[in-house]
Amino acid sequence: MKFLKFSLVLLSLTVSGSLLAGHGAELYNEFKDTGEFYDDQRWQEYVDAIGQRLLKHSKDKNRTYYFFVLDVPTINAFATSDGYIYIHRGLITYLSSEDQLAAVIGHEIGHVALRHHAKRRAASLLSGGASFAAYILTGRGELWEAADALTQIWISGYGREDELEADRFGAEILAKAGYNPLAVIETISVLKDQELFAREVRHQTPSYHGLFATHPKNDKRLHEVVSYAQESLPEESDPPVGDFWEMIDGLHFGMPTTAGTRRNMYYDKTHRVVIEFPENWRVQRNQTQVIGHAPQGAAQAEIRISRYTQQENLVPSEFVRNSLGINIVDIAEETDASIDDRDYYLLELKTPPNSNVGRFIAIYTRANLHYLMSGTYGPRGTAEFIKKSIEEVISGIRSLTSADLTYEEILKVHIQEAVPGDTYASLVHPSALHAMDYPEETLRLINGHHPHGEPRAGDKVKIIKIK
Structure with a gap:
């Protein structure tokens, strides 16, 4: 199975057709129901105040817009055609001033005010409605691959001219509101650097809708539209809405705080579950997996866990063949096992002759959720060690208690x-x-x-x- 890695997405999700009316409001309700808003009222008020300040200088100033921060780690900002603008927390981490944050918001206002949604070609693909879009934005594991494919189609809906037009519009309202329009270039440059790095080390294709082949620092047309906007700077400007550096100090970093790790434990507040790895193991998490590292690292052993919603009549042996693409000739042994009255499926893959590495797959079902575990051992580990470790992990899956939350570790910007x-x-x-x-x-x-x-x-x- 392929797991979608971290992707750089700055996507203006503006759609036409039957989903046009109230689409942003539908997303708002869904995000509210699922707890996707960043739980810091200061940030919600800060972003809204910046947005309203920019809006006063927009041709859409008499229209109602809404501005929110989502508790999502990806580098993303998007707008819906009915004036809802959402900024992902992950994007804010890469910014260094209120001007740069205003540049992101101004760009998204531009796409809405200029009615770029009318040119989008993806509306017919959104028959799943706001619910599917919400899953795409929040990165729930089992939908990320489909989300990535659909995102690429959405992104293709904006062309170079639309992006430049949104940049021009955003730069102009930035200047009129007293912000430095050069922040447009600064912001896109930082995000372009991130995109280039992600492509280099993770072999990802670019997905930020405003990034083209030319680096922003060398993009003559972008520099021209920003230079033109500088003529709109007022002689005197209002002070910033807030102290950006004071605001960003303490901003959560990485995965949402609905989940956390501490030493050898993973905490999931949404499903009220704790996964405890063996003692002295180190736990990490990404968008789709919880990863446990043995004391001597991957050279000894590693267990990766993905979670899937319950499928009726799921047969593990069929799942590994049909969904994971494992051929029967590659299977050394598969069995139904039990530990502490917990039944699970265990599969061992064949290893090449004289190899000192190996892999096991286990599937354990609890409370309508499937836990898929991929355990590997290296030259410092053994098959027995990884099998015993998988057993301990299965035994360590339990309900979350209030006491667990007192030990939670959260990464923050300092x-x-x-x-x-x-x-x-x-x-x-x-x-x-x-x-x-x-x-x-x-x-x-x-x-x-x-x-x-x-x-x-x-x-x-x-x-x-x-x-």
Whole structure:
């Protein structure tokens, strides 16, 4: 099975046809019901205030718009045709000023005000309605592959001219509202750097709707529209809505706080479940999986867990063949097993002769959810070790208690002032190492210093640590 990795998506989801009326309101209700809004009223008010300030200078100033922050880690912002604009928390992490945040919001206002949704070609594909769109935006594991495919179709609906027009519109209302229109280029440059890095290390295709082959710093047409907007700057401008650096200090980083990890445990508030790995194992999570690392790392053993909703009459042996694509000739052994009165399915894959690595797959069902476990061992591990570890994980799946929440670990953005000699390598906080891929490069990206920049003494620097 392919698992969708982190993707860079800055997507304006504006649709036409039967879903046009009230689509944003439907999403709002669904997000509210599923707890997708970022649970910090300061941020909701901050983003709304910036949006309303920009709106006063838009040709849509007499129309009602709504601005929200979603508790989603992906780099994304989108608008619906009825004036609902949603900013993903993950995007905010990469910004460094209120001007840059305003640039994102202004761009999305532009797509709505300029009625770009009328040109979209994907409306007929949205027969699933707001519910399916909400799943796409929030990244629930079993729908991510379908979501990625559909996202690519949505993205193709905007062309180069629409994007430049939205940039021009956004830059103009930025300037009229007293923001620096050059923030448009700054913002797109930071996101382009992230996209290039993601493509390089994760082999992802670009998906941010405003990113084309040319880097923003070298895009002459983009520079022209932004330069034109500078003529609209007022002689005196209002102060910022808030202190951006004060706001971003403490912003949650990574996966939503509906789930968390601590040492060898994973906590899921949504399903009220705890998954406990063996003692001294280290737990990490990404968009689709919970990953347990043995004390000696992947060279010893690793267990990856994905969760799927209950399918009626699911037969594990058929599931691994039909859904995971495992051929019968590759199976060494499969059996129905039991541990602590918990029944589960266990499959061992064949290993090449003289190989010191191996893989097992287990499926355990609890409370209408399937837990798919992929356990691998390396040269420092053994088949018996990984089998015993899988048993311990299955035994360690239990209901969440109030006591569990007192031990929750949450990654947050922390602001500090750089001192002489600081590098991004030295600024990687030990508490965050286990929860971040490419920690040094992540810090460089979120601070706008990709690919080789380092902080200067006196700079405000964003680092990530557990609070």
